Amino acid sequence: MSKIEISNFNSYYGDFHAIKNINMNIEEHEVTAFIGPSGCGKSTLLKSLNRMNDLVSSFRKDGNIYLDKKEIFSEIDVYDLRKRVGMVFQKPNPFPMSIYDNIAYGPRTHGIKDKKTLDEIVEKSLRQAAIWNEVKDNLKKSALALSGGQQQRICIARAMAVEPEIILLDEPTSALDPISTAKIEDLLEIIKKEYTIVIVTHNMQQATRVSDKTGFFLLGELVEFDKTEKLFSFPSDKRTEDYITGRFS
Numbered sequence: 001m002s003k004i005e006i007s008n009f010n011s012y013y014g015d016f017h018a019i020k021n022i023n024m025n026i027e028e029h030e031v032t033a034f035i036g037p038s039g040c041g042k043s044t045l046l047k048s049l050n051r052m053n054d055l056v057s058s059f060r061k062d063g064n065i066y067l068d069k070k071e072i073f074s075e076i077d078v079y080d081l082r083k084r085v086g087m088v089f090q091k092p093n094p095f096p097m098s099i100y101d102n103i104a105y106g107p108r109t110h111g112i113k114d115k116k117t118l119d120e121i122v123e124k125s126l127r128q129a130a131i132w133n134e135v136k137d138n139l140k141k142s143a144l145a146l147s148g149g150q151q152q153r154i155c156i157a158r159a160m161a162v163e164p165e166i167i168l169l170d171e172p173t174s175a176l177d178p179i180s181t182a183k184i185e186d187l188l189e190i191i192k193k194e195y196t197i198v199i200v201t202h203n204m205q206q207a208t209r210v211s212d213k214t215g216f217f218l219l220g221e222l223v224e225f226d227k228t229e230k231l232f233s234f235p236s237d238k239r240t241e242d243y244i245t246g247r248f249s
């Protein structure tokens with residue numbers, strides 16, 4: 001079953017038509033990658049999935065996005081939507097507080113106060129994000145004192161702590177070294193069993209390594225969307241072929 005259905009979706013910043021008539025289904029427990037040159041609208045579409053663009057005053061949209069068949073702009077409360085659809089950004093952005101408090105922040109906001117329950121959530125989330133062993137003896141330490149790669153896994157743990165159904169990742173490894181990148185890529189493979197993941201990446205090798213399906217975007221249009229293996233081995237569209245072979249100008 002498709003977890004998300006994007007239907008005739010357009011978006012605009014003022015007069016600028018950033019996303020053009022996108023139709024796309026995102027399947028549950030899969031990793032879907034968005035690739036394409038800078039400015040082609042990948043992040044705009046990603047952020048539309050949890051309505052982060054609502055915060056931009058010039059943003060407008062038409063068309064629909066459905067989550068489990070419910071329309072996200074008209075049938076789901078935005079607060080509930082953001083609880084169900086978590087997001088991790090390009091630059092690790094832990095809050096200036098302890099590792100523990102970073103992870104407990106979301107659950108506390110949702111009313112969980114019991115220390116034992118919070119302890120369990122913190123441990124489970126840090127384990128899922130494959131960083132528990134590195135931080136378990138220092139949970140009171142500031143998250144800002146960790147390395148970039150560790151901070152990004154803290155941000156992934158923080159997103160998972162409120163048990164979302166979908167995790168959106170906007171170029172999550174572009175600021176990280178190869179070892180941290182590999183850790184996050186391994187992590188995606190494990191967590192997709194429980195979550196549905198959408199990732200924007202500039203790194204085509206990364207898309208081939210982590211994703212089940214890939215969408216190639218150009219100038220706001222979805223040029224091609226297919227199984228990752230197929231899209232990278234036998235692209236149907238000449239523009240996709242030019243892009244993935246580096247002949248794009």
Ligand SMILES: Nc1ncnc2c1ncn2[C@@H]1O[C@H](COP(=O)(O)OP(=O)(O)OP(=O)(O)O)[C@@H](O)[C@H]1O
Nearest residue numbers: 013018036037038039040041042043044045056058
């Ligand atoms: N808040 C905004 N206000 C006005 N224009 C915007 C805004 N955000 C994005 N845009 C424009 O919309 C277009 C798509 O931007 P978007 O960030 O979605 O592209 P992208 O494919 O994710 O690019 P990149 O790979 O560089 O992150 C760009 O032309 C960009 O300048």
